[in-house]
Amino acid sequence: MRTNQLFDQIESVTFAIRYSVLSSFKIVKLGLQTDERLDELIREMQNSPEGRQKVFERLLMLLKENPHPEYAHPKDEALVGYLYGLSHTDDALTLKAIESILLTPKLWWAKQLADELLRSRVFTSNENVFFKIIEPKVQIHTQSKQVNSEYQLGWKVSRNISVVANSNLTTSSKPIEKQYGSAPFLKERIS
Amino acid sequence: MEIQIPGGESPLGKNPVFTRLGNPIPQLIEDKNDIELIRIRAKELLNWHPMVQLRSLSPYPYNCMGLIFAARRISISIDHINFVLKEDGYKSVKLSEIIAGDIVVYRFNNELSHVGLIMEVNRTLLMNSRVISKWGRDGEFIHFMNDVPKLYGEPVEYYTDRER
Numbered sequence: 219m220r221t222n223q224l225f226d227q228i229e230s231v232t233f234a235i236r237y238s239v240l241s242s243f244k245i246v247k248l249g250l251q252t253d254e255r256l257d258e259l260i261r262e263m264q265n266s267p268e269g270r271q272k273v274f275e276r277l278l279m280l281l282k283e284n285p286h287p288e289y290a291h292p293k294d295e296a297l298v299g300y301l302y303g304l305s306h307t308d309d310a311l312t313l314k315a316i317e318s319i320l321l322t323p324k325l326w327w328a329k330q331l332a333d334e335l336l337r338s339r340v341f342t343s344n345e346n347v348f349f350k351i352i353e354p355k356v357q358i359h360t361q362s363k364q365v366n367s368e369y370q371l372g373w374k375v376s377r378n379i380s381v382v383a384n385s386n387l388t389t390s391s392k393p394i395e396k397q398y399g400s401a402p403f404l405k406e407r408i409s
Numbered sequence: 410m411e412i413q414i415p416g417g418e419s420p421l422g423k424n425p426v427f428t429r430l431g432n433p434i435p436q437l438i439e440d441k442n443d444i445e446l447i448r449i450r451a452k453e454l455l456n457w458h459p460m461v462q463l464r465s466l467s468p469y470p471y472n473c474m475g476l477i478f479a480a481r482r483i484s485i486s487i488d489h490i491n492f493v494l495k496e497d498g499y500k501s502v503k504l505s506e507i508i509a510g511d512i513v514v515y516r517f518n519n520e521l522s523h524v525g526l527i528m529e530v531n532r533t534l535l536m537n538s539r540v541i542s543k544w545g546r547d548g549e550f551i552h553f554m555n556d557v558p559k560l561y562g563e564p565v566e567y568y569t570d571r572e573r
Contacts, residue, residue, distance in 0.1 A: 231453045238450060239545035239558045241472045241487045245522045249560045289468070290440040290546065324440050326546075 221269055224259045225276055234295040243330050250302045259299075263307040273300050274311040281322045290324050297328040305335055418486065426479045428496030437484040439470035442546055451548040454558075462551040464541060473524045476543040477512060487521045490514065499568040504535050511569040513540060513554060517562030525554075525564075536564075 227233060233255065240246050250256060263269045277300040280293040291297070301319060304312045312335065319325060319332040422436035447466050455461060467481070474485035478493050485493070494512075502511065507527055515523040525542030528551065536555045543549045544558065554564050 231449055235450050235453055235457075235547065236558070236560065237545075239454070239547050240522070240560060241474060241484070241545055242520065242522055244488075244520045245517055245560050248518055248520065286443050288441070289443040289446075290470070292443065292446050326439060 221259070221262050221272055224255060224262065227255045228259065228299045229280070229293065229296045233299065237295040237298065237327055240327075243327065243334075246298065246327050246330075250299070253299070256299055256303055259303045260306050263303055267308075270304065270308045270311055273303055274308075274315060276300060277304070277315050278318060281318055284324060287324065290326060291322070291328075294325050294328050297325065298331050301328055301331050301335070305331075422483060424479075424482050426483060426485075428493055429498060430496040432496055434478065434485055434493060435489060436475075436479075437470075437472070437486060439484050439546070441468045441470055444468045447547055454544065454547060454550070457558075458550075458552065458556055460553060460556055464549040464551050466548045470546065471543060472545055473543045476541075476549065477524055477526050481543075487524065490521060490524060494568055497570060499570050500573065502567045502569050504567055507535070507538065507567050507569070508571075511567055511571075513564045514566040514568065515557065515561045515563060516565045517560050520562075523557065523561040525552075525557075527554075527567075 236249055236253070237246055240249070259273070263273060277297060280297055280300070281291075283293055284291050286292075297319065301312070301315050304315050316332040316336055319328050320336075417438055418435050419438050420435050421433050422438060424436075426434045426436065428434060444466060447468065451463055451466055455463060469481070470484055471479070471481045472484040472487075474487055474490065474493075475481060475483045478485060478497070499512065507513075507530055509527055509529055511527045513525050513527055514521065515525070523542065525540035527538055528541050529539040531537040531539075536553065538554045539551060540554050541549065541551050542557075
């Protein structure tokens with residue numbers, strides 16, 4: 219099936235209600251793992267760097283599609299699907315997608331998956347490990363503050379994280395600043 | 410000023426809710442929903458479940474747990490249900506013992522997935538007993554006990570706060 223047809227399916231009401239009716243992130247993950255549309259999308263992406271880039275760009279486009287920003291993001295379920303697909307096929311794009319999702323307000327399941335991926339995964343690119351954030355010490359704090367009459371959104375990763383980053387996870391760790399060079403969005407937000 | 414923002418869980422939240430023993434129930438901080446989007450999704454859900462009756466649609470963010478344990482005011486993770494049941498004095502009952510007002514808990518792949526309030530018991534065919542429940546961020550529905558979205562799995566546990 220062509221990727222565009224899968225986009226239509228994943229952005230459909232039928233796909234959305236499979237996840238919007240849920241009250242447990244564990245069940246969302248079980249749903250993602252058994253979703254035939256996502257299986258097919260992942261197969262499409264596995265052998266196609268262009269396909270992965272296309273999914274990533276679609277994710278970025280949907281993030282901006284919130285015509286009523288006072289309400290929950292209407293594409294949350296599709297976004298969690300695309301993030302799930304990227305997380306199985308492309309670490310570099312997954313990291314960028316996580317950054318964009320965490321900086322976009324009004325998301326629910328997509329944000330929870332982004333948080334979990336960031337805390338539990340070893341991200342690699344061309345067989346080099348970017349970094350690994352070791353549970354349970356990492357805490358991602360989503361915060362907002364009021365400046366004049368506006369709310370500013372932001373997030374930070376707490377300082378007491380343990381990080382291992384090298385090519386095989388056996389040699390000594392490098393300084394954190396260098397490790398985060400592969401994920402510059404994190405570097406800026408480390409307190 | 411630091412405020413709570415949607416996307417996480419808060420020990421108290423804006424509308425603190427406590428168990429009968431007086432301990433706070435952690436609540437999910439969700440955004441309000443666009444009622445038109447909820448309406449479209451409810452229509453699709455009714456296509457998939459033609460025997461189900463839509464009770465209400467609300468932009469206010471409460472879920473199945475919030476309907477039963479917090480009077481439609483908040484969302485609570487289903488993962489807290491055993492804590493709430495214990496603190497509120499609920500006891501497990503057999504399916505054959507349920508009456509209106511008791512609670513049914515669903516599991517998918519052995520994981521907690523959903524909770525509903527039993528409205529009417531069909532003694533001849535217990536699975537045809539009627540339940541009211543809130544389907545995630547979507548509508549509030551009246552349905553047969555086993556007529557629920559696939560990822561809710563099966564009704565497997567039943568609880569009552571009746572003295573026995």
